[in-house]
Amino acid sequence: MSDRSCLVVDDSRVVRKVARRILEEHGFAVEEAADGQQALDSCHQRMPDCILLDWNMPVMNGLEFLQALRKEYGPDNPTVLFCTTETEMSFIEQAIENGAQEFIMKPFNEEILLGKFAQVGLL
Amino acid sequence: MTPTTLETFAGLLRTRSGLVIGADKDYLLQSRLAPILKAHGLRDLDALAARLRAPASEKIADEIVEAMTTNETLFFRDGTPFAHLRTHALPRLHAARAPGVALRIWSAAASSGQEAYSIGITSLELAELRNRAIEIVGTDIAREPLARAREGLYSQFEMQRGVPMQMLVKYFRKDPAGWRIDQKLRAMVQFREWNLLGDLRPLGQFDIVFCRNVLIYFDQPTKTRVLAAIARQIAPDGVLYLGGAETVLGVSDRFVAVPGERGAYALATADTHTARAPALAR
Numbered sequence: 001m002s003d004r005s006c007l008v009v010d011d012s013r014v015v016r017k018v019a020r021r022i023l024e025e026h027g028f029a030v031e032e033a034a035d036g037q038q039a040l041d042s043c044h045q046r047m048p049d050c051i052l053l054d055w056n057m058p059v060m061n062g063l064e065f066l067q068a069l070r071k072e073y074g075p076d077n078p079t080v081l082f083c084t085t086e087t088e089m090s091f092i093e094q095a096i097e098n099g100a101q102e103f104i105m106k107p108f109n110e111e112i113l114l115g116k117f118a119q120v121g122l123l
Numbered sequence: 124m125t126p127t128t129l130e131t132f133a134g135l136l137r138t139r140s141g142l143v144i145g146a147d148k149d150y151l152l153q154s155r156l157a158p159i160l161k162a163h164g165l166r167d168l169d170a171l172a173a174r175l176r177a178p179a180s181e182k183i184a185d186e187i188v189e190a191m192t193t194n195e196t197l198f199f200r201d202g203t204p205f206a207h208l209r210t211h212a213l214p215r216l217h218a219a220r221a222p223g224v225a226l227r228i229w230s231a232a233a234s235s236g237q238e239a240y241s242i243g244i245t246s247l248e249l250a251e252l253r254n255r256a257i258e259i260v261g262t263d264i265a266r267e268p269l270a271r272a273r274e275g276l277y278s279q280f281e282m283q284r285g286v287p288m289q290m291l292v293k294y295f296r297k298d299p300a301g302w303r304i305d306q307k308l309r310a311m312v313q314f315r316e317w318n319l320l321g322d323l324r325p326l327g328q329f330d331i332v333f334c335r336n337v338l339i340y341f342d343q344p345t346k347t348r349v350l351a352a353i354a355r356q357i358a359p360d361g362v363l364y365l366g367g368a369e370t371v372l373g374v375s376d377r378f379v380a381v382p383g384e385r386g387a388y389a390l391a392t393a394d395t396h397t398a399r400a401p402a403l404a405r
């Protein structure tokens with residue numbers, strides 16, 4: 001009975017697995033990508049309702065992916081939540097400037113993830 | 124733990140902070156008071172109770188009362204009161220007050236300050252309040268959380284529970300030890316050690332009162348008494364916010380629920396009093 005979809009983009013398989021478990025329990029259909037390029041390909045095939053996005057990844061990092069996504073599809077959709085160990089203010093400011101809707105600082109847990117999803121109206 | 128010990132603690136807590144502990148709560152006493160036993164080199168709770176009944180036990184009594192408080196809180200807790208504050212209470216009360224008069228807001232069980240600062244952020248976000256002085260007072264009986272509130276320094280975990288990204292960049296600075304409240308916001312809020320069971324009059328009158336997630340720990344007569352005391356400190360057109368599990372219904376006739384707004388209450392007027400009086404008399 002999933003009515004929403006989320007693309008989880010992270011080069012760590014463990015992080016993808018944890019996020020998938022939490023999101024599936026809350027009714028999301030989850031797709032995974034291990035870097036920005038894979039994520040872009042996935043979006044070309046089928047656009048998710050939201051994207052949980054790591055920053056540091058090989059091939060194409062999260063910020064480059066976000067810039068490419070917004071350039072191609074406009075500023076608002078899908079909803080993008082960064083989820084990264086980069087917690088300096090400058091990173092959060094760049095995330096905002098480039099059209100991310102929220103910013104999760106790793107490590108995260110279920111409460112934080114769901115709280116942020118609720119904040120942006122996804123739950 | 125002997126029944127006398129339980130009675131000693133229950134009596135102390137009920138009279139000092141209003142906290143009600145049932146006979147089934149001895150695990151709670153055990154776990155919360157363990158650090159005090161250790162710090163004072165006491166064997167068990169019976170020994171602590173004996174120490175409490177001995178002379179010069181004032182300091183240790185304070186420690187026990189504080190250790191038994193639940194200080195759990197988060198930024199923008201429950202969301203809706205802050206939405207109501209932004210869209211209704213602040214604009215209405217701002218319009219009703221003469222220019223130059225400060226709006227006074229009370230966070231009556233402030234714990235480590237997240238509620239008081241969330242109120243501050245909400246008012247700073249309202250452009251129409253730009254020229255309105257806002258005075259926020261946070262009070263609590265527990266000293267350690269109050270010291271944290273004054274410090275205004277929060278962990279990454281505390282930040283993530285409720286602070287939206289846009290508010291984070293506007294109202295916090297990154298610090299080696301966490302995230303620090305910005306100076307302007309800090310200056311709007313004053314924190315004071317205060318017992319809700321005590322005399323509230325020196326705190327002055329408030330336009331808006333947040334008294335959330337503290338009445339739940341009190342028995343019915345204490346709730347009634349505290350709500351009556353708060354009613355005396357609130358402006359006639361003011362607003363009271365209670366926590367999600369709290370209500371005035373059957374507890375106090377000084378307040379009436381704001382229709383359609385969960386958790387928001389207004390002072391009962393003379394009208395509502397006379398309208399309700401016959402019903403209550405029956």
Ligand SMILES: C[S@@+](CC[C@H](N)C(=O)[O-])C[C@H]1O[C@@H](n2cnc3c(N)ncnc32)[C@H](O)[C@@H]1O
Nearest residue numbers: 140192194196232234264265318319335336337
């Ligand atoms: C669960 S916290 C609520 C914090 C915040 N209002 C919220 O809703 O998130 C309850 C607070 O009430 C305080 N408290 C308990 N009894 C009190 C009393 N008699 N007077 C003042 N504060 C009290 C505790 O110290 C604790 O910090």
